[in-house]
Amino acid sequence: MPTVRVTRRAHFCSAHRLFRDDWSDEQNREVFGDCSNPNWHGHNYVLDVTVEGPVDPETGFVMDLKQIKRAINERVIDDVDHRNLNLEVPWLEGTMASTENFAVAIWDRIASALPEGVRMHRVYLQETPNNSVEYMGPAAG
Amino acid sequence: MPTVRVTRRAHFCSAHRLFRDDWSDEQNREVFGDCSNPNWHGHNYVLDVTVEGPVDPETGFVMDLKQIKRAINERVIDDVDHRNLNLEVPWLEGTMASTENFAVAIWDRIASALPEGVRMHRVYLQETPNNSVEYMGPAAG
Amino acid sequence: MPTVRVTRRAHFCSAHRLFRDDWSDEQNREVFGDCSNPNWHGHNYVLDVTVEGPVDPETGFVMDLKQIKRAINERVIDDVDHRNLNLEVPWLEGTMASTENFAVAIWDRIASALPEGVRMHRVYLQETPNNSVEYMGPAAG
Amino acid sequence: MPTVRVTRRAHFCSAHRLFRDDWSDEQNREVFGDCSNPNWHGHNYVLDVTVEGPVDPETGFVMDLKQIKRAINERVIDDVDHRNLNLEVPWLEGTMASTENFAVAIWDRIASALPEGVRMHRVYLQETPNNSVEYMGPAAG
Amino acid sequence: MPTVRVTRRAHFCSAHRLFRDDWSDEQNREVFGDCSNPNWHGHNYVLDVTVEGPVDPETGFVMDLKQIKRAINERVIDDVDHRNLNLEVPWLEGTMASTENFAVAIWDRIASALPEGVRMHRVYLQETPNNSVEYMGPAAG
Amino acid sequence: MPTVRVTRRAHFCSAHRLFRDDWSDEQNREVFGDCSNPNWHGHNYVLDVTVEGPVDPETGFVMDLKQIKRAINERVIDDVDHRNLNLEVPWLEGTMASTENFAVAIWDRIASALPEGVRMHRVYLQETPNNSVEYMGPAAG
Numbered sequence: 001m002p003t004v005r006v007t008r009r010a011h012f013c014s015a016h017r018l019f020r021d022d023w024s025d026e027q028n029r030e031v032f033g034d035c036s037n038p039n040w041h042g043h044n045y046v047l048d049v050t051v052e053g054p055v056d057p058e059t060g061f062v063m064d065l066k067q068i069k070r071a072i073n074e075r076v077i078d079d080v081d082h083r084n085l086n087l088e089v090p091w092l093e094g095t096m097a098s099t100e101n102f103a104v105a106i107w108d109r110i111a112s113a114l115p116e117g118v119r120m121h122r123v124y125l126q127e128t129p130n131n132s133v134e135y136m137g138p139a140a141g
Numbered sequence: 142m143p144t145v146r147v148t149r150r151a152h153f154c155s156a157h158r159l160f161r162d163d164w165s166d167e168q169n170r171e172v173f174g175d176c177s178n179p180n181w182h183g184h185n186y187v188l189d190v191t192v193e194g195p196v197d198p199e200t201g202f203v204m205d206l207k208q209i210k211r212a213i214n215e216r217v218i219d220d221v222d223h224r225n226l227n228l229e230v231p232w233l234e235g236t237m238a239s240t241e242n243f244a245v246a247i248w249d250r251i252a253s254a255l256p257e258g259v260r261m262h263r264v265y266l267q268e269t270p271n272n273s274v275e276y277m278g279p280a281a282g
Numbered sequence: 283m284p285t286v287r288v289t290r291r292a293h294f295c296s297a298h299r300l301f302r303d304d305w306s307d308e309q310n311r312e313v314f315g316d317c318s319n320p321n322w323h324g325h326n327y328v329l330d331v332t333v334e335g336p337v338d339p340e341t342g343f344v345m346d347l348k349q350i351k352r353a354i355n356e357r358v359i360d361d362v363d364h365r366n367l368n369l370e371v372p373w374l375e376g377t378m379a380s381t382e383n384f385a386v387a388i389w390d391r392i393a394s395a396l397p398e399g400v401r402m403h404r405v406y407l408q409e410t411p412n413n414s415v416e417y418m419g420p421a422a423g
Numbered sequence: 424m425p426t427v428r429v430t431r432r433a434h435f436c437s438a439h440r441l442f443r444d445d446w447s448d449e450q451n452r453e454v455f456g457d458c459s460n461p462n463w464h465g466h467n468y469v470l471d472v473t474v475e476g477p478v479d480p481e482t483g484f485v486m487d488l489k490q491i492k493r494a495i496n497e498r499v500i501d502d503v504d505h506r507n508l509n510l511e512v513p514w515l516e517g518t519m520a521s522t523e524n525f526a527v528a529i530w531d532r533i534a535s536a537l538p539e540g541v542r543m544h545r546v547y548l549q550e551t552p553n554n555s556v557e558y559m560g561p562a563a564g
Numbered sequence: 565m566p567t568v569r570v571t572r573r574a575h576f577c578s579a580h581r582l583f584r585d586d587w588s589d590e591q592n593r594e595v596f597g598d599c600s601n602p603n604w605h606g607h608n609y610v611l612d613v614t615v616e617g618p619v620d621p622e623t624g625f626v627m628d629l630k631q632i633k634r635a636i637n638e639r640v641i642d643d644v645d646h647r648n649l650n651l652e653v654p655w656l657e658g659t660m661a662s663t664e665n666f667a668v669a670i671w672d673r674i675a676s677a678l679p680e681g682v683r684m685h686r687v688y689l690q691e692t693p694n695n696s697v698e699y700m701g702p703a704a705g
Numbered sequence: 706m707p708t709v710r711v712t713r714r715a716h717f718c719s720a721h722r723l724f725r726d727d728w729s730d731e732q733n734r735e736v737f738g739d740c741s742n743p744n745w746h747g748h749n750y751v752l753d754v755t756v757e758g759p760v761d762p763e764t765g766f767v768m769d770l771k772q773i774k775r776a777i778n779e780r781v782i783d784d785v786d787h788r789n790l791n792l793e794v795p796w797l798e799g800t801m802a803s804t805e806n807f808a809v810a811i812w813d814r815i816a817s818a819l820p821e822g823v824r825m826h827r828v829y830l831q832e833t834p835n836n837s838v839e840y841m842g843p844a845a846g
Contacts, residue, residue, distance in 0.1 A: 042183005060519025201660025237342025324465005606747005
């Protein structure tokens with residue numbers, strides 16, 4: 001049974017800002033630039049979730065894509081689409097709303113929803129066509 | 142001298158929401174759905190400005206692209222990138238921050254910066270890969 | 283009230299073939315080439331529906347995008363996605379399943395669903411990234 | 424001599440369906456959904472073949488791209504483009520026509536055509552912009 | 565018989581520079597900037613040729629796409645792909661190698677190859693993802 | 706502190722040719738085909754630089770994207786954009802101007818500009834949408 005990776009892509013639109021409330025406005029502006037704008041800005045995010053596992057000889061699938069799609073929708077998109085990442089997402093509370101931290105949090109949201117025998121491989125999160133991050137999981141450090 | 146259209150593309154990221162403060166929250170939610178979220182959301186906008194005019198036989202240009210680029214940057218991007226379209230853009234004040242109204246406002250910002258003999262043809266504004274508008278100017282109605 | 287065009291994009295996957303049953307296999311092969319393969323082939327179609335109308339001063343909309351989206355889904359996508367265009371789409375029966383005819387048929391499906399004051403402007407249908415058609419309506423001939 | 428990966432992209436259009444003939448129609452519909460439609464559906468597939476090897480100091484190449492291109496065309500595209508993956512591709516016979524199995528089969532078709540010193544690294548196969556698989560070879564399990 | 569537009573896309577890679585030999589190097593640099601670099605630069609051009617005509621009721625085609633493809637290949641791509649636009653293209657001789665002039669010249673190359681009843685509608689030529697031109701023909705001025 | 710990869714994308718336009726001056730014109734043409742055209746050709750290159758490191762708990766960043774962007778601009782783009790890769794880039798002198806060698810050279814240009822604790826992961830260089838290379842560094846051989 002060959003091992004194959006399967007990727008499901010999703011899109012969502014959110015507002016956010018980068019800032020620390022234990023820093024002055026000047027310090028935030030110096031480190032985070034325009035991204036710390038107090039009135040927010042936003043992005044069309046692109047999210048790729050990649051899982052890996054053996055191909056089931058009966059179905060030809062690593063896992064049913066409808067299951068990954070449902071996990072992405074129910075555990076990520078429903079919470080973040082048309083939302084403010086700093087104010088409205090319980091599972092991002094207490095972290096800087098950077099793309100890096102966001103990708104790590106998404107990994108944890110999806111990993112626990114996978115069927116037995118299938119493992120997370122990668123979370124790719126694109127903030128703009130020119131800026132993106134990949135998280136390969138806690139074992140990849 | 143043939144007439145040719147020239148298009149310059151630009152990108153920016155903004156926050157916005159759709160709502161009327163003379164409507165109740167329920168009414169806003171009913172008409173504008175998730176787009177009226179009080180904590181904002183945002184987009185990676187794609188903007189195409191198309192101008193039209195005769196080709197200058199000396200340069201082979203309709204107009205210098207650096208001029209269009211500068212007009213787009215100074216009159217649009219600098220005001221809206223990493224900004225809140227509802228709160229921080231003087232030339233959008235008093236209008237619904239819909240993509241339609243935004244495109245019309247951009248037309249007016251750029252049209253007055255064109256050299257003689259060159260006219261605006263189209264403002265194309267993409268809010269998401271699936272939603273976009275085109276404005277062809279006041280004479281096109 | 284400025285006139286603006288609004289475009290909604292949708293995606294679907296279908297099978298089809300190009301052939302005439304009043305022609306021999308050789309004739310079909312000669313005119314339609316690989317596209318007449320008796321065992322079918324298929325595409326990821328991209329559909330852009332563009333409508334035009336005055337901007338409503340109350341909402342900032344030409345029309346509610348949810349309405350266009352619903353019309354596209356209920357009158358086109360639900361009938362063609364993961365379907366065979368030659369065998370399973372009642373409103374394509376009796377016509378060659380060419381991209382040209384398909385675009386014309388889509389126009390008619392959507393046009394009757396538009397609210398008063400909004401008119402169809404264009405149906406753009408992409409069969410592959412290199413092949414696409416546009417239909418501007420019966421008045422544009 | 425540094426080791427570099429080289430990727431060649433190709434496109435093709437095919438029809439397929441997901442189903443098992445030892446299952447009832449209801450069972451097929453339940454597991455495979457719309458993808459089991461008896462009248463087929465199809466896709467514009469995107470295929471990336473990535474090979475890896477040392478850079479030849481004389482040519483600056485890992486291998487001649489014309490060779491990869493020819494292998495992809497003669498061993499994959501010619502057999503699948505405008506074809507039915509379930510009915511017309513000898514090297515897919517007896518396997519579920521899933522994207523996973525398809526990618527594994529493509530690996531085997533290309534691997535035997537590589538020059539000495541160059542090895543397959545990855546087959547990436549995109550069925551739709553939102554659904555794709557990667558196969559890294561039998562040693563990667 | 566409805567009138568439909570059909571677009572065929574092609575890609576090619578060329579070198580060029582913008583300069584006038586009756587101008588000094590300083591003048592060329594001032595007007596054309598980096599684009600006048602004496603050692604050339606180059607682009608991956610994207611070309612869309614759009615034709616318009618009635619749909620043939622027998623084939624469902626405005627015209628056979630293989631014919632447009634052949635005209636684009638034989639009359640444009642073969643002459644410009646992997647070539648220097650200033651030095652090696654007879655039908656660009658004596659004109660500034662601007663995108664505007666290039667698009668106008670391509671129109672003339674293709675228009676004479678169309679079958680009766682089909683007319684050119686548009687030549688779209690993209691030099692970079694951010695810079696493009698459209699030529700609608702001599703009658704559109 | 707999780708380890709995350711961050712990618713910054715950049716674009717540039719250059720001219721080049723593939724040839725060896727110790728080979729005859731015939732030999733160059735035979736090995737490199739159209740790519741050895743003596744009058745050059747060119748491309749819109751896409752460059753992705755990916756770095757890897759622990760997420761700084763204070764900023765949520767692996768490193769400040771402005772720093773990567775500056776390194777890419779000052780050490781790569783400024784030297785190659787609108788330039789001739791064979792004639793005008795000191796750090797490519799003496800190597801075949803292949804995409805493979807180019808990617809390796811870019812790795813070395815960027816690696817020395819990274820802050821402590823952050824390492825290069827990948828240089829991806831796309832010459833055309835169908836041809837690209839990845840270099841994973843000297844340790845990846």
